[in-house]
Amino acid sequence: MAQPFVLPDFYVPYPARLNPRLEEARRHTREWAREMGMLEGSGIWESSDLEAHDYALLCSYTHPDCDAEALSLVTDWYVWVFFFDDHFLEVFKRTHDRPGSKAYLDRLPLFMPRDPAAGMPEPANPVEAGLADLWRRTVPAMSESWRERFAEATEALLHESLWELDNINEGRIANPVEYIEMRRKVGGAPWSAGLVEYAAGAEVPAQVAHTRPLRVLRDAFSDAVHLRNDLFSYQREVEDEGENSNGVLVLEKFLGCSAQEAAEAVNDLLTSRLQQFENTALTEVPALCLEKGLSPGECAAVAAYAKGLQDWQSGGHEWHLRSSRYMNEELDTGPSRLDGVLGTSALNIRNLFGRPAASRRRVHTHVPHQEVGPSLLPDFDLPYPLSLSTHHAEAKRLSLDWAERFGLLDDLWDRELCEGFDFALCSAGLDPDATPEELELSAEWLTWGTYGDDYYPAVFGRPRNLAGAKGCTDRLKACMPLEDPAASLALAVSPMERSLADLWARTTAPMGPGARAQLRTALEAMLDSWLWELHNMAQHRVPDPVDYIEMRRTTFGSELTMLLCKLRHSDALPPEIYRTGTVHALESSVSDYGTLINDLFSYQKEIEVEGEVHNGVLVLQKFFDCDYPTAVSMVDDLMRGRLRQYEHLKKNEVPMLYEDFGLDAEGRAAFEAYLRGLEDWLAGILNWHRAVHRYRSEALGARIGTPRLRQGPTGIGTSAARFASLVASHG
DSSP states (O other): OOSSSSSOOOOOOOOOOTTTTTHHHHHHHHHHHTTTTTTSSSOOOOOHHHHHHHHOHHHHHHSSSSSSHHHHHHHHHHHHHHHHHHHIIIIIIITHHHHHHHHHHHHHGGOOEEESOOOOOOOOOOOHHHHHHHHHHHHHGGGGGHHHHHHHHHHHHHHTTTHHHHHHHHHHOOHHHHHHHHHHHOHHHHHHHHHHHHHTTTOOOOOTTSSSHHHHHHHHHHHHHHHHHHHHHHIIIIIIIIIOOOOOHHHHHHHHHHTHHHHHHHHOOOOHHHHHHHHHHTTHHHEEEEEOOOOOOHHHHHHHHHHHHHHHHHHHHHHHHHOSSOOTTTTTTTTSSOOOOEEEEEEEEEEESSSSHHHHHHHHOOTTTOOOOSOOOOOOOOOOOOOOOHHHHHHHHHHHHHHHTTTTTHHHHHHHHHHOOOOHHHHHHHHOOOHHHHHHHHHHHHHHHHHHHHHHHHIIITTHHHHHHHHHHHHHHHHHHHOGGGGGGHOOOOOOHHHHHHHHHHHHHHHHHHHHHHHHHHHHEEEEEEEEHHHHHHHHHOOHHHHHHHHHHEEETTHHHHHHHHHHHHTTSSSSGSSSSSHHHHHHHHHHHHHHHHHHHHHHIIIIOOOOOOOOOHHHHHHTTTHHHHHHHHHHHHHHHHHHHHHHHHIIIIIHHHHHHHHHHHHHHHHHHHHHHHHHHHHHHHHHHHSSTTTTTHHHHHHGTOSSSSSSOOOOOOOSSSSSHHHHOOO
């Protein structure tokens, strides 16, 4: 069968190496698979299938330095996960049996008890038998922290198979952002990263395991692994199995292009994720180790972990070139590759100096303050009605007085400029049912957060003062004590600190400890995201598109404001419901629509006036090497896709959520109110952008081409819009 496209030139900068214990691992895993019942008689594999797939070769490439025992165990894990994938396909995907699949998946976590001494049920099939055996053999060597993380990754890998099945049942193809996020779970690369810790003897210290740099290493690694697999497996998955979850197919439909063009775009994204991995490993991880005070041994473990992920990338590529499972017969190896010599895919000069080099150059050579003209705006298809609080005018006056009293109008802004921003109008749309007191507090939080978002690049970004920004961030975090919120007032010195301390004390005093801790975590994440922006500014680097979308939710304040919406209904809903994939997807789709509204309206202000690099339109321009109108059209398509995803979730997954959690009428009403809050959030943000003047070309006036310190803020979502409602609900 002819291949649907020619495989592109892959960016593989590091040579693969082969573990010398390969044959031992092959013998062991063959015997193990037969003992677990995965071969003859399983209805899934014969011995010839296992031999052809050669998972021992995969693991020998991806874990080149581990000993024979570790290599055999890791190989068994991969045999198990691929058998699970094929077993789930035959038994549930092909038959579209969702109820049976859910019952099947719900049993598997029983074979991963966090306590190694805990018992397990009797396995009923080869998947259960294999998991029980592997768990017993692996967890004694690892800490409780690792067991928790690895079990969560395994459960996500298993349960998100339902997402794939649901999409097949509906004939639905995901949008690109949704696909990247869900593929991490169902594709299993975060799970693979956990096995890297085991095989490399490099367990990540618990105090840094959940930090941004380590998360980005894991996510960039995962995305690259999955996108590479999508390229090699397109023919088998899409043409043979009828699979909808393939990155080439996703971009083919999203961009409206040929399979060949989509394959090139997927490969460009793969390259971008690998370059993001490199950037994070070299510029963020060392600073993290110093900041957290890791010991030399812990620093070495983190470095070995990063190297292990790097080895996996190169080894995984070599295996895809050789496995009969994938489309690789017509791969254009080119004259610069030494065919048959281990690891020489990394010697292809085109891989280093072709498209990968061009993409890296584009993101580091953006010319600031280019004339772009008035911001181009699409026809927004937001279907949610706008409601506005009647207390808008009074909240505006009081919040301006507050900003002036605390000194926020003495340097970057003055009262006239801030009055034109009209944050109270945004609050009036975000929370139309707020009391006068609640609306005032909401507008003051919007004022503080947007001032801070403007303050950081103006004061620390242009002089590249990252140390000063870190010191400022640490002082702001100190203004949010958990035990005695009022104590923050005595700690504050600068206008930003004093205004934050005032808001923190007024907002959190009525809260319980749990809500207060969640709020502080969200605020700290927002502060840290401002440092991420400065980090990119210092490198003069336009962000990677995936990293940008995911960080933008935090820099814009989306995660923070949505947390407050959840806390508002916390008494009527189980807290576990907010940790589900459905709620995360609801919030992410809404957040992305809102952040891209801001990027579209603020394009001229940010690109032409401020010389900014953090704008979604610019990110797509640089990634696709396209012009401004084309990038606007792509952003519009992405926004529409995210809105369709939200409506799809509301229609199809929310009812299942009600059933899974057994919500009564009161609980369902509370969740419906939560959903209306998300829709108010979008309607309020769009209305605010349309109503205020600061994004309009005529309002920018003399500032065009003349960057000055006194400029408007770069985003309205950088603070909490619903803080005020907490006073009543937690009083």
